[in-house]
Amino acid sequence: MARSKSILTEARQIERAVTLIQLGARLQVLESETDLSYERLLRLYKEVAGKSPSKGQLPFSTDWFMTWQPNIHASLFLNTHEYLNKVAALDEIDTVIKAYQLYLEQMQSQGLEPLLSVTRAWRLVKFVDNGMLTMTKCRKCGGHFVTHPHEIARHYVCGLCNPPARAGKGKPAVQRSLDNHDAEPAGDLRTGMGLHLCPRGGAFVPAAGGH
Amino acid sequence: MNSEQILAEIREANLSYLMLAQSLIRTDRDQALFRLGVNEDTAALIGTLTPAQMMKIATTNTLLCRFRMDDDVVWNLITNHGKGAANDGMSRLHASILMAGRHQEAA
Numbered sequence: 001m002a003r004s005k006s007i008l009t010e011a012r013q014i015e016r017a018v019t020l021i022q023l024g025a026r027l028q029v030l031e032s033e034t035d036l037s038y039e040r041l042l043r044l045y046k047e048v049a050g051k052s053p054s055k056g057q058l059p060f061s062t063d064w065f066m067t068w069q070p071n072i073h074a075s076l077f078l079n080t081h082e083y084l085n086k087v088a089a090l091d092e093i094d095t096v097i098k099a100y101q102l103y104l105e106q107m108q109s110q111g112l113e114p115l116l117s118v119t120r121a122w123r124l125v126k127f128v129d130n131g132m133l134t135m136t137k138c139r140k141c142g143g144h145f146v147t148h149p150h151e152i153a154r155h156y157v158c159g160l161c162n163p164p165a166r167a168g169k170g171k172p173a174v175q176r177s178l179d180n181h182d183a184e185p186a187g188d189l190r191t192g193m194g195l196h197l198c199p200r201g202g203a204f205v206p207a208a209g210g211h
Numbered sequence: 212m213n214s215e216q217i218l219a220e221i222r223e224a225n226l227s228y229l230m231l232a233q234s235l236i237r238t239d240r241d242q243a244l245f246r247l248g249v250n251e252d253t254a255a256l257i258g259t260l261t262p263a264q265m266m267k268i269a270t271t272n273t274l275l276c277r278f279r280m281d282d283d284v285v286w287n288l289i290t291n292h293g294k295g296a297a298n299d300g301m302s303r304l305h306a307s308i309l310m311a312g313r314h315q316e317a318a
Contacts, residue, residue, distance in 0.1 A: 072304055079311035080245065087251060088241035098242050110303050141284055143309040160305040 023118040027053040073116040075145040077103045225269035
């Protein structure tokens with residue numbers, strides 16, 4: 001199969017794969033977005049990243065995108081992605097890469113930790129493509145935010161216009177944990193986040209979705 | 212500032228803008244469309260300007276670039292009206308989301 005491919009196409013795919021690996025993508029993303037064989041991708045990954053790719057399943061739940069801070073980051077990325085989608089004629093995966101790079105820049109310029117990984121960003125676009133997530137306009141600020149489909153647009157208020165009570169306290173906790181990676185930050189904030197980040201957490205509480 | 216100074220400063224700003232725009236477009240055209248907020252035709256045009264052309268275009272009594280936001284919502288978020296410093300980061304993020312969502316002006 002690979003033999004019939006043009007060398008130029010292959011070169012572009014390798015370049016794409018290298019960019020994705022540098023951005024921290026999981027191997028599954030590379031497998032899905034290039035025609036390169038698993039063995040070659042694995043070798044490429046080790047060469048570029050200097051280590052073996054992490055194993056295990058990809059995060060599969062849409063719930064992560066609904067929690068407060070991740071939702072803000074995901075919305076920023078998705079707005080950028082949609083912008084590029086509208087103004088530039090790019091292949092799907094290139095739009096993800098370029099939008100993600102712009103997202104990283106914005107995080108860097110504002111001194112924030114990028115909560116959204118490239119794998120999650122890629123996943124988010126897939127979720128939107130197959131209708132599991134969408135963007136809804138906030139009736140207060142007019143911005144577009146990641147939501148479940150069928151959100152009642154007339155009543156929707158985004159997480160930034162209407163932050164949860166604990167919202168202000170979450171951020172310092174994240175920054176503190178960045179300052180000393182190995183130390184366990186005291187307090188209940190971390191555990192609160194941990195609950196949200198648990199990939200299976202949401203799957204067992206469908207009632208929270210309110211459908 | 213007398214009018215001579217004004218014209219000189221506007222030319223400087225225009226020239227810096229055009230040169231930056233051109234190098235952004237040449238580095239990555241698609242990302243430049245997002246950064247500059249211009250459409251593809253304009254970007255293609257700026258990308259091919261010669262230095263002499265840039266000098267000519269820059270020499271005028273108006274600025275070539277203008278603000279991307281002209282509504283209170285974004286302005287208030289950026290200038291952080293009526294909010295404490297604790298919310299500053301979130302306000303800027305909020306403004307970024309709103310501004311990134313505005314592609315109708317570019318397209």
